[in-house]
Amino acid sequence: MGKVLMKGNEAIGEAAIRAGCLNYFAYPITPQSEVAEYLSRRLPEAGGVFLQGESEVAVSYMIFGAAACGERVFTTSSSPGISLMSEGISYITAAQCPAVFVNIMRGGPGLGGILPSQADYMQSVKGGGHGDYKLLVMAPASVQEAVEMMMGAFALAEKYRNPVMILGDGLIGQMMEPVEFPDSLKAEPTNKDDWATNGMATRNRKRRNLVKTLYLDPEELNSHNLMLKAKYEQMEREEVRYEAYNVDGDYRVLIVSYGTMSRVCRTAIDNLKEQGFEVGMIRPQTVFPFPKTAIYAAVDRQSCRAVLCVEMSMGQMVEDVERSVSGRRPVHWYGKCGGEVPTPEEVMEEVRKIVK
Amino acid sequence: MEINLTGIVVVVGNYGSGKTEVSINLAVHRKRAGVDVRIADLDLVNPYFRTREAKGPLSEMGIEVVLPPDQYLHADLPILSPLVAGMIRQPAELTLLDVGGDDAGATILATLEDAFKNRLIRVLQVVNPLRPFTETFEGCLKVRKEIEQAAKLAVDGIIGNANLIDETSADDIYDGYEFVNGLSEQSGLALEFITVARELLPAIDVRRFSCPVLSIERQLVPPWKKALPFEKQSPSG
Numbered sequence: 001m002g003k004v005l006m007k008g009n010e011a012i013g014e015a016a017i018r019a020g021c022l023n024y025f026a027y028p029i030t031p032q033s034e035v036a037e038y039l040s041r042r043l044p045e046a047g048g049v050f051l052q053g054e055s056e057v058a059v060s061y062m063i064f065g066a067a068a069c070g071e072r073v074f075t076t077s078s079s080p081g082i083s084l085m086s087e088g089i090s091y092i093t094a095a096q097c098p099a100v101f102v103n104i105m106r107g108g109p110g111l112g113g114i115l116p117s118q119a120d121y122m123q124s125v126k127g128g129g130h131g132d133y134k135l136l137v138m139a140p141a142s143v144q145e146a147v148e149m150m151m152g153a154f155a156l157a158e159k160y161r162n163p164v165m166i167l168g169d170g171l172i173g174q175m176m177e178p179v180e181f182p183d184s185l186k187a188e189p190t191n192k193d194d195w196a197t198n199g200m201a202t203r204n205r206k207r208r209n210l211v212k213t214l215y216l217d218p219e220e221l222n223s224h225n226l227m228l229k230a231k232y233e234q235m236e237r238e239e240v241r242y243e244a245y246n247v248d249g250d251y252r253v254l255i256v257s258y259g260t261m262s263r264v265c266r267t268a269i270d271n272l273k274e275q276g277f278e279v280g281m282i283r284p285q286t287v288f289p290f291p292k293t294a295i296y297a298a299v300d301r302q303s304c305r306a307v308l309c310v311e312m313s314m315g316q317m318v319e320d321v322e323r324s325v326s327g328r329r330p331v332h333w334y335g336k337c338g339g340e341v342p343t344p345e346e347v348m349e350e351v352r353k354i355v356k
Numbered sequence: 357m358e359i360n361l362t363g364i365v366v367v368v369g370n371y372g373s374g375k376t377e378v379s380i381n382l383a384v385h386r387k388r389a390g391v392d393v394r395i396a397d398l399d400l401v402n403p404y405f406r407t408r409e410a411k412g413p414l415s416e417m418g419i420e421v422v423l424p425p426d427q428y429l430h431a432d433l434p435i436l437s438p439l440v441a442g443m444i445r446q447p448a449e450l451t452l453l454d455v456g457g458d459d460a461g462a463t464i465l466a467t468l469e470d471a472f473k474n475r476l477i478r479v480l481q482v483v484n485p486l487r488p489f490t491e492t493f494e495g496c497l498k499v500r501k502e503i504e505q506a507a508k509l510a511v512d513g514i515i516g517n518a519n520l521i522d523e524t525s526a527d528d529i530y531d532g533y534e535f536v537n538g539l540s541e542q543s544g545l546a547l548e549f550i551t552v553a554r555e556l557l558p559a560i561d562v563r564r565f566s567c568p569v570l571s572i573e574r575q576l577v578p579p580w581k582k583a584l585p586f587e588k589q590s591p592s593g
Binding site: 003004005006007010014030031034038041113114115170171174175176177178260263264266267339341342343344 | 405432523579581
C-alpha cells in the first residue's frame with residue numbers, strides 16, 4: 001500500500017489497529033477528538049470495539065479492566081483528560097498491566113486553551129498520579145513518527161507490563177502529512193497466562209491469577225516497589241531513543257528540544273548554518289527514559305559553549321537537561337505556552353543572545 | 357480552459373480534503389482575473405488550520421474575509437457571524453463559503469436555508485483520493501450524501517485535489533485526475549477543476565486534462581515552514 005495523507009489523530013488511530021489493538025475506550029476532547037471520530041468508523045470495520053466512557057476517570061478504569069484481562073487496549077485524550085485519568089494510570093502501573101495512553105497536549109493549566117502545548121512534560125515523566133511509578137514516554141515529531149511509535153508502543157507495554165505514553169502536542173494531532181504503516185511493526189500477540197485474569201478455561205495452568213494494587217504488608221509493598229524500580233532502570237538501559245542533528249561540526253550551542261518544537265528548531269539551525277553559525281541538537285524521542293548520557297556527551301565538545309532547551313512550556317524539560325549537563329555548561333531555556341508556537345526567527349534570536 | 361466561477365460557491369468535503377487551501381487559492385485566482393471576491397470561514401468544527409490563518413495575505417490582495425468576532429477566533433464554538441447571511445443576500449461577484457469538514461461541518465449550511473432561498477448557488481465537493489474514506493467512488497458518494505443531508509443542499513460539482521502535500525508526485529496528479537474524472541462520469545457531477553501545487557506545475561502536462569487546473573500556493577503550513585507569498589499576477593500555468 002502506498003502513502004496516504006492523514007491527520008496525526010487519524011494516523012494514531014489507524015496505527016493502533018495495524019499494530020493489532022482492537023480495543024479503544026475514550027472520551028472526546030479537543031484537539032484529539034478525531035481519534036475517536038476516526039475509530040468510531042474504522043474499528044467496527046476491523047472487528048474491534050470502541051466505547052465512549054462517561055468520563056476520563058471511567059475510561060482509565062475501563063482500560064485497567066481490559067488490560068487486566070489480557071486484552072490489548074489504548075486510549076487517547078488531551079491534557080485535562082489525562083489529569084482525570086492519572087489515578088487510573090497509577091493503579092494500572094501498580095498492577096503491572098500493559099496499556100497505551102496518548103496525550104495530545106493543549107494549553108493549561110485548568111481548561112487552558114485548545115492550541116498546541118508541551119506543558120504536561122512533568123506530568124508525563126515524573127508521574128501525574130500518586131506513588132513511585134514511571135511511564136515509558138515517547139514524543140513524536142512527525143505524523144510518520146507518531147505512527148511508528150504508536151505501533152511499537154504495544155510491544156513495549158507488554159515487554160515491561162507497564163503503560164506506555166505517546167506524548168504529542170496539538171500540532172501532531174491536527175496536522176496532515178503523508179504516512180505509511182510498516183507491516184513489520186505489527187505487534188505479535190504475547191502470552192499473558194502467567195498473570196492475566198483471562199479465564200481458567202483458556203489456560204493450561206490451573207492457578208488463579210489475581211491482579212491487584214493493595215499491599216498492606218510494608219515489607220511486601222517495599223519489595224513490590226523495588227521490583228517496579230528495577231523495571232524503570234531496565235528501561236533506562238534499553239529504551240533510550242534520541243535523534244542527533246547537525247552534531248558533526250563544531251557547534252557553538254547545543255539545542256535540546258522535542259516533538260514538533262524540534263522541527264521549528266531544525267529550521268532555525270538550518271538558517272543559522274547558512275549564516276555560518278553552527279548549532280547542534282539532541283532531540284529526545286523518549287522523554288522517559290531521558291537521553292542523559294547523549295546530552296552529557298554532546299556538551300563535551302570543546303566548541304560547545306552553552307545549551308538551550310526550547311519547549312512549549314514555562315520550563316519543564318529544562319530541569320532534566322540541567323540534570324544531564326551536570327553543571328558543565330550554562331543551560332538556558334526558551335519557550336512559550338498558550339498555543340503560540342515559537343518561530344524559527346525567535347529561536348535564532350535566542351541562540352544569538354546566549355553566545356554574544 | 358479557465359475557471360469561470362461566479363456567484364455563490366459553497367466548498368464542502370470530508371475532513372482534510374483540502375477545502376480551505378482550495379478556497380483560499382480559488383479566491384486569489386479569481387481576484388487576479390479582476391473578479392470582486394468575498395470569502396467566509398464557516399469552519400466551526402476544527403480549531404486548527406482555518407481560513408482565518410490566511411486573513412493577512414488575502415486582505416492584502418483586496419479580498420474581503422468574513423470571520424467570527426475576534427474574541428472567538430481561537431474557540432471551537434459554533435459561532436456563525438450574522439455577516440454571513442448578509443453576504444449571501446447581497447453577494448459579491450464571487451462569494452466563497454469555506455465550510456467545515458464532513459456532515460458535521462456542513463450542518464451549518466442548513467441554518468442558512470432562508471438566506472439561500474431562490475438563489476443560484478454552486479456546491480462543490482473537494483475530493484482527495486489519497487485521504488482515508490474517499491479512496492473509492494463509493495466513499496466519495498457516501499460523503500456527498502451525508503453532506504447533502506446535513507446541509508439541505510445538493511452537491512453539483514467536484515474539485516479534484518489529489519495530493520500528499522510536499523510528497524506529491526506527477527503520477528499522483530495524473531492518477532488523481534483519472535479518479536475524479538471517473539467519479540464525475542459515474543455520478544453525473546461536473547468536474548469543475550483539479551489542483552496542482554505551484555512548485556509541481558512545471559512537471560505536469562496539463563493537456564492531459566479535460567478540465568481547468570488551479571495552481572495552489574500553499575498557505576496553511578506548520579510553524580517551521582513559510583507560506584508561499586501570493587504574487588499579484590498569476591504564475592504561469
